Amino acid sequence: MSTADRVEEAPWQAGLHSLRALFLPGLVLQGAAVAVVLAYYFVPAMADLFAQLGHWQAAGGYAFSAVSTAVCGGLLPFLFLRLNPATRAANPWPMVAFFMLFWAWKGAEVDLWYRILSRIYGDGNDAGTVVRKVLTDQFGFNPFYAAPVGNLCFAWKDAGFRWAPVWENLRAGRWYYRSVLPVLIAVWFLWIPVTACVYSLPSPLQMPLFNIVLCFWSMLFSHLTARQNLRRA
Numbered sequence: 001m002s003t004a005d006r007v008e009e010a011p012w013q014a015g016l017h018s019l020r021a022l023f024l025p026g027l028v029l030q031g032a033a034v035a036v037v038l039a040y041y042f043v044p045a046m047a048d049l050f051a052q053l054g055h056w057q058a059a060g061g062y063a064f065s066a067v068s069t070a071v072c073g074g075l076l077p078f079l080f081l082r083l084n085p086a087t088r089a090a091n092p093w094p095m096v097a098f099f100m101l102f103w104a105w106k107g108a109e110v111d112l113w114y115r116i117l118s119r120i121y122g123d124g125n126d127a128g129t130v131v132r133k134v135l136t137d138q139f140g141f142n143p144f145y146a147a148p149v150g151n152l153c154f155a156w157k158d159a160g161f162r163w164a165p166v167w168e169n170l171r172a173g174r175w176y177y178r179s180v181l182p183v184l185i186a187v188w189f190l191w192i193p194v195t196a197c198v199y200s201l202p203s204p205l206q207m208p209l210f211n212i213v214l215c216f217w218s219m220l221f222s223h224l225t226a227r228q229n230l231r232r233a
Contacts, residue, residue: 026190029216033197036209040201054204062108065207069107072211074099077218098157103218106150107207113141114206117199125200133199138192147187148180155179190217 039046057064078099081091117133152166159165169175194213198206 025216029190029213030193030197033194033209033213036212037197037200040205050205053208054202057204057207062111065107065111066104067107068207068211069110069214070100070104073103073106073214073218074101076215080215080219095157098161099218102153103214107211110210111207113137114198114203118203123203125202130196130199134192134195137195137199138188142187142191143180143184147184148176151180151183187217 040050060067075096078091078096081087082093117136120136121129121132155166155169156163169179172178190213194209198209201209
């Protein structure tokens with residue numbers, strides 16, 4: 001069957017396909033994020049641990065965010081992919097450099113984004129502030145910048161670090177509809193509750209909670225982009 005004859009999968013169908021496979025893990029990750037928030041506010045025995053995490057984040061700044069995110073979003077998920085026989089061949093050892101550099105950049109970027117939101121909306125953890133931050137994050141920053149840029153980077157990686165196939169896909173039309181929207185549908189399911197938990201914590205603890213969930217998100221993103229490449233093959 002030629003490319004022209006294929007029935008294009010609607011973005012919500014592609015997103016729901018991934019949601020079905022990742023629904024229970026997603027609930028577990030959301031539950032873990034909620035547990036961290038509850039532990040911070042209601043478990044005094046955890047106070048020293050949270051204080052230490054906050055100290056490391058505040059003292060390390062962007063460098064700490066970059067390194068911790070490179071490990072959580074890059075190194076650990078890559079090792080998981082290498083240990084999985086189904087994904088080992090597509091993830092040779094040199095690929096770890098891409099994963100770690102990409103997520104180091106994203107760690108510093110997300111740290112900056114959280115600081116911008118704090119400057120705009122304040123550092124409060126009340127419901128109104130949290131809701132405004134979540135809406136700006138998930139329906140502004142994410143669809144207009146984070147999701148499309150991340151998709152392009154992973155498409156470049158999956159194309160053997162060649163821009164020609166990526167550009168060809170862009171020129172084919174409706175790129176956002178075909179490639180980005182399916183990711184957003186699945187990601188909104190996970191990250192809307194998680195970002196609500198993130199913004200419920202003090203600023204120095206927001207990046208550490210972000211990184212707790214990041215291993216799952218990195219694997220999710222790889223799963224979605226790999227599936228899109230198979231459909232286009």
